Amino acid sequence: MTAFEKPNEATIASMTRGSDKFTVAQPPQFSDKKEQQQYEKQRLAAAFRIFAMKGFDEGLAGHITLRDCIDPDTFWVNPLAIHFAHIKASDLVRVSHQGEIVEGHHPINNAAFAIHSRIHMARPDVNAVAHAHTVYGRAFSALGQRLQPISQDACMFYNNHALFAEFTGVVSATEEGDLIAGALENNMAVILQNHGLLTTGKTVDAAAANFVLMDSCCQSQLLAQSAGELTLVPDAIAQQTQRINGSDLVTWGNFQPMYMQVLAQDDSFLD
Numbered sequence: 001m002t003a004f005e006k007p008n009e010a011t012i013a014s015m016t017r018g019s020d021k022f023t024v025a026q027p028p029q030f031s032d033k034k035e036q037q038q039y040e041k042q043r044l045a046a047a048f049r050i051f052a053m054k055g056f057d058e059g060l061a062g063h064i065t066l067r068d069c070i071d072p073d074t075f076w077v078n079p080l081a082i083h084f085a086h087i088k089a090s091d092l093v094r095v096s097h098q099g100e101i102v103e104g105h106h107p108i109n110n111a112a113f114a115i116h117s118r119i120h121m122a123r124p125d126v127n128a129v130a131h132a133h134t135v136y137g138r139a140f141s142a143l144g145q146r147l148q149p150i151s152q153d154a155c156m157f158y159n160n161h162a163l164f165a166e167f168t169g170v171v172s173a174t175e176e177g178d179l180i181a182g183a184l185e186n187n188m189a190v191i192l193q194n195h196g197l198l199t200t201g202k203t204v205d206a207a208a209a210n211f212v213l214m215d216s217c218c219q220s221q222l223l224a225q226s227a228g229e230l231t232l233v234p235d236a237i238a239q240q241t242q243r244i245n246g247s248d249l250v251t252w253g254n255f256q257p258m259y260m261q262v263l264a265q266d267d268s269f270l271d
């Protein structure tokens, strides 16, 4: 499991003002693994509430997974057929990379297992994976293109996402999960053509926030492309922006305001 890359003080100082006087939030460190596990399950449950808030819920589709911090060959996933807006930490199901449910009281989506287990296995640096069928994600996925660096936010995905162009029906076998993991390579995200988006992160916070941002970048590019010709951020600037916006601190940080909002609205996901 790859830990969050702690930024040095100079990096934080370059991105904020007042960090010499006030603390800039960073992921908590745990000495007790059980405490860490409960905390991370609550973050995963919160990510589903955020997906519901953003309208990323549709029928039985969509799953976010989190590698277990005690047994890293297992991961937590949402139960089948419970609306994202109602998921609690105690509803989550833990499944092994072989597909055995080892903790929890609900069935799970088979595609969630087939795709996410193979990514968790192929990418030890990834601790969380998010996937959903969203309006803008699937519209953009039908173009068979990658996101272009058309804005500061879109630069986050510059040379950092892949296209999986082989839609062969609903994913049911781990062989297809292997193909998706192969297309993803070492990128942060992959566009599944004619299907939707998939993002990863070292933390569930980052994977979920990356997904929210990627979906809105799809929306922006669809709007811009339908209005006229795209003006792209030059290569060197796009790369530099990607390094900053794709850093562990920023990708984790993007989740925090959304977390605060769901916490203020309804904290039942903590249960």
Ligand SMILES: [Zn+2]
Binding pocket: 061, 062, 111, 131, 132, 133, 195, 196
């Ligand atoms: Zn799907």
